[in-house]
Amino acid sequence: MTRAQDIVLPIAGQDTAHFDCVFPTCGGVCCKNGRPPVEEAENARIEQNLAKILPHMTEKARARVERDGFRTERKKEGLRALAVTDGWCVFHNEGCVLHKVGALEGDRWKYKPWRCIAFPLERTTDGAWHVRQWGVEGEAWDLFCLNPDESPKKATTTLTAELAFVRELDDGKEAWRFLTPADQPTPRPSMQAR
Numbered sequence: 001m002t003r004a005q006d007i008v009l010p011i012a013g014q015d016t017a018h019f020d021c022v023f024p025t026c027g028g029v030c031c032k033n034g035r036p037p038v039e040e041a042e043n044a045r046i047e048q049n050l051a052k053i054l055p056h057m058t059e060k061a062r063a064r065v066e067r068d069g070f071r072t073e074r075k076k077e078g079l080r081a082l083a084v085t086d087g088w089c090v091f092h093n094e095g096c097v098l099h100k101v102g103a104l105e106g107d108r109w110k111y112k113p114w115r116c117i118a119f120p121l122e123r124t125t126d127g128a129w130h131v132r133q134w135g136v137e138g139e140a141w142d143l144f145c146l147n148p149d150e151s152p153k154k155a156t157t158t159l160t161a162e163l164a165f166v167r168e169l170d171d172g173k174e175a176w177r178f179l180t181p182a183d184q185p186t187p188r189p190s191m192q193a194r
């Protein structure tokens with residue numbers, strides 16, 4: 001089993017940050033008005049599998065998606081973001097339906113945008129990773145779980161799966177998410193030397 005302390009990908013704050021996901025107690029509040037941007041290849045995979053995803057969605061979100069699609073024209077990081085209905089991501093219905101449908105097929109992450117999987121790890125435009133926390137990298141989201149005083153649990157112990165995922169992303173093992181190699185994260189020297 002991969003241990004968080006074995007992961008060499010440099011992630012600012014991983015030794016000092018505190019984080020403890022309490023879903024479903026929180027109601028999945030990180031899916032409220034989060035509007036993650038979606039890579040074009042991720043978008044295509046969701047489109048291709050939409051017929052089996054739609055039945056799991058709320059009635060209102062399903063109607064919105066059937067009428068206008070699941071992305072908005074609003075762009076983040078140069079990519080179109082997921083739409084919201086009543087303030088929640090269209091794919092939220094007592095949890096993430098992309099996660100649910102993937103899990104039913106044996107891979108909880110196969111349809112989820114990588115930014116949702118990595119949360120609360122975030123990649124800045126220069127390619128460096130950090131743990132999202134209030135007061136770090138200009139964090140603007142007031143989510144309670146990003147408050148380092150909210151939990152005594154260290155991110156290194158609670159984010160093992162997320163840390164492993166972002167390492168794979170940077171290593172190119174999640175290359176399907178990007179249409180062209182140019183879109184992929186650029187391995188940094190520390191990664192290339194391994």
Ligand code: SF4
Binds near residue numbers: 097
């Ligand atoms: S895609 Fe899923 S995890 Fe991401 S914001 Fe929407 S409901 Fe949440």
